Amino acid sequence: MPTDTTAGVSFAVDEETGLILDSLEEFLEREVDPIVEELGDAYTNPRKGHREDGRWSDDLLEAREEIRRRAAEAGFYAMNLPESVGGEDVSAVTWYRAKKRLASHGPGLARYALAGPEGPKPLLLQAEGEQVERYLEPTVRAEKSTAFAQTEPGYGSDSPNMETTAEKDGGEWVLNGRKQWITNAPYADFVQVFARTTPQEEAGRYGGITCFIVERDEYELGSYNNAVGAEGSQAEIVLDDVRIPDDRVLGAVDEAFYAAMEFLSLGRLELGAEAVGYSEYLLERATEYVTEREAFGRSIGDFQQVSAKLARGKAKTYAADAAGLKLAWKMERDERTVMDSSILKWFATNVMWELADDVVQVNGANGLAEENPYVDLLHQARILRIVEGTDEIQLNTIAKSMGVTD
Ligand SMILES: Cc1cc2nc3c(=O)[nH]c(=O)nc-3n(C[C@H](O)[C@H](O)[C@H](O)COP(=O)(O)OP(=O)(O)OC[C@H]3O[C@@H](n4cnc5c(N)ncnc54)[C@H](O)[C@@H]3O)c2cc1C
Numbered sequence: 001m002p003t004d005t006t007a008g009v010s011f012a013v014d015e016e017t018g019l020i021l022d023s024l025e026e027f028l029e030r031e032v033d034p035i036v037e038e039l040g041d042a043y044t045n046p047r048k049g050h051r052e053d054g055r056w057s058d059d060l061l062e063a064r065e066e067i068r069r070r071a072a073e074a075g076f077y078a079m080n081l082p083e084s085v086g087g088e089d090v091s092a093v094t095w096y097r098a099k100k101r102l103a104s105h106g107p108g109l110a111r112y113a114l115a116g117p118e119g120p121k122p123l124l125l126q127a128e129g130e131q132v133e134r135y136l137e138p139t140v141r142a143e144k145s146t147a148f149a150q151t152e153p154g155y156g157s158d159s160p161n162m163e164t165t166a167e168k169d170g171g172e173w174v175l176n177g178r179k180q181w182i183t184n185a186p187y188a189d190f191v192q193v194f195a196r197t198t199p200q201e202e203a204g205r206y207g208g209i210t211c212f213i214v215e216r217d218e219y220e221l222g223s224y225n226n227a228v229g230a231e232g233s234q235a236e237i238v239l240d241d242v243r244i245p246d247d248r249v250l251g252a253v254d255e256a257f258y259a260a261m262e263f264l265s266l267g268r269l270e271l272g273a274e275a276v277g278y279s280e281y282l283l284e285r286a287t288e289y290v291t292e293r294e295a296f297g298r299s300i301g302d303f304q305q306v307s308a309k310l311a312r313g314k315a316k317t318y319a320a321d322a323a324g325l326k327l328a329w330k331m332e333r334d335e336r337t338v339m340d341s342s343i344l345k346w347f348a349t350n351v352m353w354e355l356a357d358d359v360v361q362v363n364g365a366n367g368l369a370e371e372n373p374y375v376d377l378l379h380q381a382r383i384l385r386i387v388e389g390t391d392e393i394q395l396n397t398i399a400k401s402m403g404v405t406d
Pocket residue numbers: 117147148149150151154155156157158180181182183184227230234383386387388389390391392393396
């Protein structure tokens with residue numbers, strides 16, 4: 001008989017989570033909104049917030065750092081990490097709800113109030129000895145930022161085939177290769193770089209890869225990789241005979257890919273939470289608009305072709321949220337979540353994509369207006385469907401988990 005994995009599950013917001021969400025709301029209003037308002041649309045409009053070479057303006061970068069630092073001081077920024085390293089040890093369910101709540105305020109710089117790719121990920125919890133004080137703890141306190149460098153020009157989905165190498169030379173490692181599309185590479189204090197240390201023929205498909213901590217002045221920044229909707233955030237990293245001391249290996253030699261796979265579900269939970277939160281924001285804004293806007297003598301929400309778009313979006317967002325909560329709940333119980341996390345990532349990001357398109361449509365020309373966030377959210381959804389495993393990779397994982405494919 002199949003095991004009932006939902007026994008004892010509750011959809012109620014527990015008291016502690018409720019308090020955290022309320023204080024997060026207050027924090028955003030008191031500490032973050034004034035910073036965001038002062039910047040105007042510099043974050044979403046590259047013409048205003050970026051220098052000619054593609055880099056964020058100093059004002060934008062300072063604002064981001066201020067939001068991160070204030071959020072860390074208030075105990076929100078990396079609250080999912082253990083207390084022993086400066087986090088608050090909140091549950092995966094609470095972290096999911098907080099990430100979703102943040103996104104439900106809409107797109108913008110406020111997203112940096114909770115750690116994303118620039119902040120500490122559990123991979124960094126492998127830090128040992130001096131690495132803890134030098135890299136992990138300052139990143140939890142948002143005094144430093146980081147990046148995760150896996151993708152290369154020739155290998156994205158197929159990243160275990162990476163060509164970047166690290167060779168041991170006495171007490172040092174010599175790194176050679178090129179990474180691309182690395183989020184926060186232009187601003188990071190240090191990057192977690194994945195490199196091949198043992199050939200695949202010896203170590204197997206996922207073995208033989210090691211993670212190295214490479215500091216900002218040790219790598220060269222290549223071109224910016226400007227995705228529409230995320231300009232100035234991603235760039236290439238060029239590693240040309242970069243010598244790294246042995247004590248900068250993060251975790252075990254040859255085991256980095258396995259370590260990263262352990263945290264795949266968390267990354268997908270976070271992206272799912274973002275997609276659901278943005279979808280909730282879209283639904284709220286669109287409901288307001290279609291009930292106020294009139295055409296042919298009545299509000300456009302009365303037209304079934306308009307109301308059905310929002311009703312469908314609501315039903316799908318509701319289902320995506322349930323999938324997110326179930327994944328978080330299973331993670332809390334240390335259950336296997338490979339399939340659940342792929343389902344959430346694929347479903348929630350596609351729901352957001354379809355909904356954002358519908359919300360542009362029900363807004364008419366207003367939906368395309370630069371001052372409105374709808375096209376930006378369409379771009380964000382498109383990005384979410386590519387990063388941390390594309391749609392196709394998620395569907396491959398689901399099919400494999402079902403036993404449909406090997
Ligand atoms: C905004 C942004 C931020 C990013 N941040 C980072 C970062 O911080 N660090 C990092 O390392 N990388 C980052 N990336 C890179 C991202 O992880 C890759 O783009 C992603 O993994 C896909 O790889 P690719 O672009 O090389 O596409 P490819 O792997 O070349 O895929 C191209 C197409 O082929 C399909 N495809 C490939 N293999 C299969 C298969 N087996 N079955 C079915 N279809 C398949 C894909 O689904 C896709 O549709 C970022 C990318 C973007 C756009």
